[in-house]
Amino acid sequence: MASSPITSLVVESDLHRANQILCSLSESQDPVFHCVHVRSLADAERVFEERAIDLIVSRVFLPGFEDGSALAAYRSRMPGALLIALIEDEEKGAMLDATQQLSDECLFYRDLDKPSLMEAIRLAWERRDLLDELKLRQTNQTSGKATYKALLNCMDEALFLVSRPEGELLFTNDVAETWYPNSKDSILKELFEYGVLDSESIELEIATTNPIIPNAELRSVALDWRGQDCCMITLRNISKRKRAEEAYKTSQRRLELALKTSNIGMWSWDLRSNQLQFSERWKKQLGFGSHEFSNTLAAFREALHPEDRDHVVGELRRALKGEIKELEFEYRMIHRDGSYRHILSRAEVFPDSQGRLSALLGTHIDVTERVAKAEQAQADENRSATRLIEERISKRLRSVAGRLEKSASWIRSHFRSDSEISNSIQEMERLSRRMACLNEVLASGLPERGNPEEPLDLGFWLEIRLEELSCLLPSKVVVEIDASEIVELADYRQGVLDLAISEALSSIGEKVSPEFKSRLLIRVFEEEAEDGVNRYPNVEFVYAGEELDSECARCLSDLSGVLVSTYSNNGLSILKLRFGGDRAKQASTQSLEASPERIESRKVLLAEDEGVLRMAIQAMLESLDFEVVIARNGAEALDKFFQHRDELSAALVDRYMPEIDGLGVLKSIRSSSPDLPVVMMSGDDRAWVSEDGEEIEEGSSRFLCKPFGTSALRATLSAMLCLDDSRV
Numbered sequence: 001m002a003s004s005p006i007t008s009l010v011v012e013s014d015l016h017r018a019n020q021i022l023c024s025l026s027e028s029q030d031p032v033f034h035c036v037h038v039r040s041l042a043d044a045e046r047v048f049e050e051r052a053i054d055l056i057v058s059r060v061f062l063p064g065f066e067d068g069s070a071l072a073a074y075r076s077r078m079p080g081a082l083l084i085a086l087i088e089d090e091e092k093g094a095m096l097d098a099t100q101q102l103s104d105e106c107l108f109y110r111d112l113d114k115p116s117l118m119e120a121i122r123l124a125w126e127r128r129d130l131l132d133e134l135k136l137r138q139t140n141q142t143s144g145k146a147t148y149k150a151l152l153n154c155m156d157e158a159l160f161l162v163s164r165p166e167g168e169l170l171f172t173n174d175v176a177e178t179w180y181p182n183s184k185d186s187i188l189k190e191l192f193e194y195g196v197l198d199s200e201s202i203e204l205e206i207a208t209t210n211p212i213i214p215n216a217e218l219r220s221v222a223l224d225w226r227g228q229d230c231c232m233i234t235l236r237n238i239s240k241r242k243r244a245e246e247a248y249k250t251s252q253r254r255l256e257l258a259l260k261t262s263n264i265g266m267w268s269w270d271l272r273s274n275q276l277q278f279s280e281r282w283k284k285q286l287g288f289g290s291h292e293f294s295n296t297l298a299a300f301r302e303a304l305h306p307e308d309r310d311h312v313v314g315e316l317r318r319a320l321k322g323e324i325k326e327l328e329f330e331y332r333m334i335h336r337d338g339s340y341r342h343i344l345s346r347a348e349v350f351p352d353s354q355g356r357l358s359a360l361l362g363t364h365i366d367v368t369e370r371v372a373k374a375e376q377a378q379a380d381e382n383r384s385a386t387r388l389i390e391e392r393i394s395k396r397l398r399s400v401a402g403r404l405e406k407s408a409s410w411i412r413s414h415f416r417s418d419s420e421i422s423n424s425i426q427e428m429e430r431l432s433r434r435m436a437c438l439n440e441v442l443a444s445g446l447p448e449r450g451n452p453e454e455p456l457d458l459g460f461w462l463e464i465r466l467e468e469l470s471c472l473l474p475s476k477v478v479v480e481i482d483a484s485e486i487v488e489l490a491d492y493r494q495g496v497l498d499l500a501i502s503e504a505l506s507s508i509g510e511k512v513s514p515e516f517k518s519r520l521l522i523r524v525f526e527e528e529a530e531d532g533v534n535r536y537p538n539v540e541f542v543y544a545g546e547e548l549d550s551e552c553a554r555c556l557s558d559l560s561g562v563l564v565s566t567y568s569n570n571g572l573s574i575l576k577l578r579f580g581g582d583r584a585k586q587a588s589t590q591s592l593e594a595s596p597e598r599i600e601s602r603k604v605l606l607a608e609d610e611g612v613l614r615m616a617i618q619a620m621l622e623s624l625d626f627e628v629v630i631a632r633n634g635a636e637a638l639d640k641f642f643q644h645r646d647e648l649s650a651a652l653v654d655r656y657m658p659e660i661d662g663l664g665v666l667k668s669i670r671s672s673s674p675d676l677p678v679v680m681m682s683g684d685d686r687a688w689v690s691e692d693g694e695e696i697e698e699g700s701s702r703f704l705c706k707p708f709g710t711s712a713l714r715a716t717l718s719a720m721l722c723l724d725d726s727r728v
Contacts, residue, residue, distance in 0.1 A: 005032045009047055011058035011070075012086070013039045016272070017109070020353070021057055024114035041070050048077045055121065059086045060099055060106075071102040082124055086112065100203050104128060126155065130232075131223065158213075158235040160188065163228050164197050170230065179212055179235075196220040196231055205238065215242040264619055265364035266612075267347075271320070271357050276300070278364075285343075285366045287336030305332035305340055322357060325349045330367070342371045346619065348611050363615045365623065389499050396506055455490045456497075458537050458579075459483025459524040465501060466522075472505040474514035477543075483524040487537045489579055500562055500577055504541055507552040508575065511545035518544050527578070536563075541575040548575055603627040603644060605651040607637035607665060608681070609658055613707060617652065617681075620710045624717070634660025638668050645673060649721060652704075655682035666701065674700070677720035681706050 008025055012018035018037055025033040033055070038044050041062050047053070056078065062070045074083055085103035099106050104124035107116060158176035162169055169184060180187050187210065196202055202220040217236040224230070265282030269275070276295050283293045286303065293299060304312055308331035318324050327347040332340040347362025463481055470479055489497075512518050523540040548566050556564045556577065563578035604626050608614040618628050629644055631637035634657045641651065651669060655662040662680055669678060683706045702716050 005034050006054045007051060008033045008035045008055040008057065009044060009053045009081075010035055010037045011039070011041070011044050011056065011062065012037070013059070013063060016352075017059075017086075017112070020112065021117065023353075024117050025057075027114065028118065041065060041073060044074075045077070053078050053081045055082045055084070057084045057086070057117075061088070071099065075102060082121070082128060084117075084120055084124065101201050127221075155234075156236070160184075160191075160233040161225065161230055162188065162197070162233060163230050164222070165229075167192060167197055170225070170228075176235075179210060183210070191218065191220075191233055194218060194220075196233055205242075208235075213237040213239055215239045263366065264616055267345075267362050267364055269360040271359060272352075282364045285364065286333060286341065303333045305334070308332055316360075319347070319349055319360060320357065322349075327360075327362065341366050342368045344619070344622075346615050348615065350611065361612060361615075363619050365619050367623075370623070389503060392503065455488035456494075458487045458489045458539070459485075461497070462501070462522065462524060462539070465498070469502055469505055472502060473509045473520065474512060476514065476517045477509070477512055477520050478517065479520045479522065481522045481524070485525060487524050487526050489537045496561065497579075500556060500579075501539070503552075503556055504539075504575060504577065507548050507556075508541055508543055508545070511548065511573065512543055513545065537579045539577045539579075542572050544571070545573055547573045603629060603647045603649060605629045605631065605637065605641055605644065605648055605653075607631040607634065607640075607651070607653045607657065607662070609633050609654060616707065617713075620713050621652075623710060624714055633658045634662070634665050637665050641665075641669055642672075648673075648676060650677040650679065650717060652679045652681060655680055655684070676700065677702070677717075679704055679716055679720070681708075683707075 010018055010021050010025075012021060018039075022035050022037060025035050036047055038047060041064070044056075044058075056074050058070065058074065060071065065073075071083065071085060074081065083103045083105075085099050085106040087099055087106055087108055104127065105120040107120050155173060155175060158179050159171075159173040160169060160176060161171035167188065169188060172184065176184070187208070190206075190208065194202060194204070194206065196218075199220065200222045202218065204218055206216055206218050208214060208216055213235065215238050217238050218233070219236075220231050220233045222229070222231050263281070263285070265285050266279040267282055268277045270277075276297055278293060278295055278300075280290045283290060286293065293303075301309060301313065312329060312331050315324075315327055315329055319327055325348065327345070327349075330342065330344050333343050335341050344365045344367045345362055347360050349357055350359045350361060352358040459481065460483070462483065466479060466481065473479065508520065512520070521542040523538075523542070525538055525540070526535045527538050528535055547568060553564050553566050553575075556562060561580055565576045565578075567574055602625060604621060606614065606618055606621065606628050608617060609632055614630065614632070618630065621628050626649075629640050629648070631640045636659075637651075637653065637657070638660065641648070653662045653665050653669075657665075662682075666678055666680065669676060678701045680701060680703050682703075700720065702720060704712060704716060
C-alpha cells in the first residue's frame with residue numbers, strides 16, 4: 001500500500017453512510033488518507049479536473065446512473081485510481097458480476113465498517129501491485145524476480161498461477177505450499193470445477209475438502225503472463241467468519257424460539273426513518289394477524305385504553321427527548337374481541353455511533369392473567385381477614401353476653417335499693433350498647449360504604465364514630481382526640497376502618513383497668529413513608545395499660561392496607577395503625593416477628609450486556625414473580641451485587657461481558673457469598689468450562705445455553721433455590 005498520503009474521493013449520496021466512510025479513512029494513521037466527499041457523478045467530474053485521485057470509494061447506483069454505469073465513467077476518467085464499489089445487500093447475479101469486473105474490490109453495505117473497508121483497500125492494493133509486478137516481470141524478468149516472489153509470499157492467501165486452457169500449474173506461493181503440501185493436484189481439480197479456466201473473473205465462497213480451510217473465498221482473474229494465457233487463483237481462509245455467521249444464525253433461531261415459547265412480543269422504532277415495526281407475536285397477543293394491524297404510531301395510540309393513552313405517549317416523548325434511556329410501563333390495549341388486555345412493556349433507547357438517538361427496541365408481554373390472579377388474591381385476602389375479625393368479634397360478643405348474664409344474676413340475688421344496684425344496672429346498659437355496637441360493626445363487613453373516590457376526613461370521621469364506639473371501652477376511660485391537622489384518606493373501604501377502629505378499642509379496653517379513671521389519647525396525623533416520597537394517614541392510641549399481645553396485633557395487621565405497630569414510651573402503651581401502605585413494605589417494618597414461611601427473598605441479579613436478551617430474560621424472571629436488579633457489564637454487576645448482597649436469592653451472569661467477564665464476576669461473588677446460587681449464561685454451549693479446564697457447573701453454580709425459554713429458567717431456579725416448581 002502507498003506510504004505517502006493517499007488522495008481519496010468518496011462518492012456517496014447518503015450522508016450517514018458517507019460520514020461512516022470518511023470517519024474510517026480519517027482515523028487511519030498508516031496509511032494517511034486525504035479525503036474529498038461528493039454526492040453525485042457530476043461533482044466527481046469537477047474534482048477530476050482539479051486533481052489526481054488515488055482512491056475512489058463510491059456506491060454503484062448514483063442518482064441518474066441506476067444501471068451502475070458510474071463505475072465505467074470512473075475507469076475512463078481516472079484509470080490509475082483504485083476503485084472500491086459499495087453495493088446494496090440484495091443485489092445478485094449479473095449486476096454483481098459487472099460490479100466485480102469494473103471495480104478493484106466491492107463491499108456490501110451490511111459489511112461496511114472500518115476493519116472491512118481497510119481490509120478491502122489493502123487487498124485491492126496488493127492485487128494491483130501484484131499485477132504491476134507481473135507486467136514488470138514481462139519486460140524485466142531478472143530485476144523483478146526477487147521482488148515478485150517476496151510479494152507473493154507475503155500474502156495471507158494461497159495463490160496458484162495456472163495456464164489456460166491446459167490447466168498446467170506454473171507457480172504457487174508459500175501459503176499454498178503450507179496448506180497443500182502434497183495435494184495441489186487435487187485442490188486444482190476442485191477449483192477447475194468452478195470454471196476458473198473458462199471465465200475472465202470469478203469471486204465466490206466455496207467449501208473445500210481440506211480440514212485446514214474448510215471454507216474459503218475463491219477469486220480468479222485472467223491475465224497475460226510471459227506471453228501465456230493464464231489465470232491467477234487465490235484462496236482466502238474464511239472459516240472463522242463462517243463459524244461466526246453460523247453461531248449468529250443459531251443464536252437468532254434460539255432467541256426467536258425463546259421469545260415464542262415465552263409469549264414475548266417485540267417492537268422497534270427506527271427514529272432515522274420513523275419506521276415502527278410490531279412483531280407477529282406482538283400482534284397475535286391482541287388477536288390480529290401479521291397484516292391486520294398497521295405498523296404506525298396512530299394505530300398503536302388508537303388501541304390504547306383512553307385512561308392510559310396520555311401516560312404512555314408522555315413516556316415515549318421523554319425517551320425521544322433523551323430524558324430517559326429505559327422505559328417500563330404497564331397499560332391496557334384493546335383486543336380484537338373487544339376486551340382490554342393488560343400489557344407490560346419495556347424498551348431501551350439505542351444511540352448510533354455519533355451518540356444520537358437512532359432506535360427504540362422493546363418487549364411486549366400480556367400480563368392479563370397475572371393481574372386477574374392478583375385481584376383474586378386480594379379478594380381472597382379480604383375474605384380471610386373478614387372471617388378472622390368475625391370470629392374474634394363473635395368471641396367478644398359471647399364474653400359480653402356472659403358478663404350480662406352474670407350481672408343479671410347478681411342483681412336477682414342481691415336486690416337492694418342502694419347505689420350498688422344502680423351502678424350494676426348502668427353497667428348492664430353499657431354492655432348492652434357495646435353488644436349492639438359490635439353487632440353493627442360485624443354486620444357491616446368489608447363491602448364499600450360511601451364513595452371511595454371522595455377522600456375521607458379521617459379526624460372528623462373518628463369524632464363521629466367514637467360517639468357510637470366509645471361503649472367498647474370501660475366507663476371510666478376518658479377519650480380525647482387530637483385531630484389538629486386535616487388528614488385525608490383516599491381509596492378507602494369504610495368497612496375496613498370500622499373493623500380496625502372497633503378491634504383496636506376492644507383490645508385496648510381489655511388492657512386498661514376498669515376500676516380506675518384513665519385517659520385514652522387518639523392522635524390523627526400523616527407520616528412520611530420509608531421511601532421519602534409517599535405520606536400515609538396514621539391513627540395512634542396512647543393509654544396507660546399493658547401492650548397489645550401478638551394475637552391482637554396480628555389480627556389487625558391481617559386487614560388489607562393496615563400496618564400495625566405496638567410499643568411503650570414513658571410508661572404508656574402505644575398502638576399505631578397506618579392506612580393505605582404497601583403490604584410488602586409493611587411486612588418488613590412492622591414490629592411483630594414474622595414467621596419464616598411468610599418472608600422469602602425474590603430478588604435476583606441479572607448481568608447481561610446484550611440489550612435484547614437482557615430485556616427478554618428480565619421479562620421471563622418477572623413473569624416468575626422475581627424482582628430483578630439489572631447490570632450491563634461485569635463491573636456494574638459487582639457494584640450491584642455488593643449493594644444488594646443480603647437481599648439476593650440468586651444471580652444470572654453472562655459468560656462474556658465487557659470490563660470484567662463472567663468468570664471474574666463469579667469468583668468475586670464466591671469469595672463473598674459462597675452459597676449464593678449463580679446461573680452462568682452463554683450462547684456458546686462449550687462455555688461451561690473455564691479457560692483452565694475447571695467446570696463452571698458445580699456446587700451452587702449452573703449453566704444455561706442462551707437463548708433459553710421460561711420453562712428451562714423455571715426448572716433451573718427451582719432446583720437451585722430448592723423451591724416447589726409451582727412457586728417459581
